[in-house]
Amino acid sequence: MRASAIALLLASIGSMPQVAAQTSPPEPACMECHKPSETTIDPVAFAKSVHGGLDCSACHTDGVSKFPHASNPAAMPDCSGCHSGSPSPGIDFDKIVAGVKASVHVKLVDPAFRCENCHSPHTFIPASQMTNAAAAILVFNQSCLNCHAAGDTAAAQKLAFSALAEKHRLFPHWELHIQANACVECHTPRGQQGLHLILPKSQALRNCATCHAKNSLLVTKLYTHLALKERAENGWLNAVLFNNAYLTGATRNRWLDWGTFAMAGLTLLLVGAHGAGRWLFAYFRSRS
């Protein structure tokens, strides 16, 4: 499937795979055959992924015992077989499933739309483990571009991307906007739980100040954990979200802002005091 390079955003966040990924698990036996081919699994990316500690047979349960394999992707167990309920605070797979079912992907594209259409279980790293927002955005957006800017060749993909980018001309620097933001940030409702509820394009966010603001929408989306950590450490508001970008209205520093308030206030105070002094002196001199 073309979605092989895509990270699974939230659907498979769980403690067990994270720990497993950090301990460099042994390669699954399947890799002896599948490793050399670029069309199959990248063993390095797989080992780093959240599923890196799992054996292939954990998901590939059917038809792999014989060669050639008779595995049918459509018959594979659904991700919800392992990922269900609310394994950690802020994650609710039942809501995610409900979001997907309410999204245009299910309603307009395929009633049997599957998680792995967007999220490659072979490379997925959860957002909470990503410390570089810019790099994360590239990964996230690639899952969308695999279908929405698809092409058989690099040139065709570039052309498809240009056509997609053209639709975003309402933004100043529209090419940068779609490169520096995750698609789901504007194409889903507010709130982290809505990330899988892809809206019709007519309902995409168009109010600039939704993101260009102190409480930027971006803070409530993919990078909440980064924002809270950075804010607690050094007081920069939202800065970590844009560690490779500057977002007018959102990239604020409270110390600089307070400094400007203080300097502006002091200037007005001095000017006012000087003017009042001139008036008073003139008044008393005119009476004397």
Add this chain to the structure above:
Amino acid sequence: MKRRSGYPLWLRFWHWSNALLFVILLITGISMHYSEPGAPPLGFRADVLVHNAAGVLLSGFYGLFLFGNFALGNGRYYKVVAGDIEPGLIRQVRYYLWGIFVGSPHPYPHSDERKFNPLQKLFYLVVMYLLFPILAVTGWALFFPERLPEATLGVPGIGLWALVHTYTGFCLSLFMVVHVYLGTTGASLGELFRFMWFGEPNRAQPSPAPAQEFPEKSSANSATSAHAEVAVLKEDS
């Protein structure tokens, strides 16, 4: 004989256009920096468009400023001359801190040879030849963020450019506040504003009524009155 003008038309046009554009840039700049959903008056998108347009125009007017200074001779008023630093700055600061209150004569009254007092000249030099170019260069750079280096002085992205642009604009805004206030230090509160608007010191001469607000300024020693005297002398000659 044709009346001599204190401030030529191009200079007044540049000055007031600058003022209008800068106020627009200040309002839209603050609105963008403190942007919130639904915040008045224009909305973020309109703020960006207006800010960009005003910035381009202001850059154009800076070209007029340079032309006027280097081609039309207005630059001579910006040249630092002997005595400007010592004792000029001290005398001027002392005047603002004390002399202006007790009705002392202006230490450096306007004349055709000297339009700026030493302190004024120093501030104008910093503002027009240092801060404004920084503001313009960073502003234009932000028009082409995709062409900026990936990191500037270790700061990734356009962060440093935006930061310098924002806070240089802030410093210039403070300058504008002080500039407007010092505009009230003529013979009357509005005299220097009228002078800058009409360009003719005669028309800027105060009526007796406003002079009462600051009686000490009604003397012939006040800055603009001195300028007016020069103009009248030249007319008579």
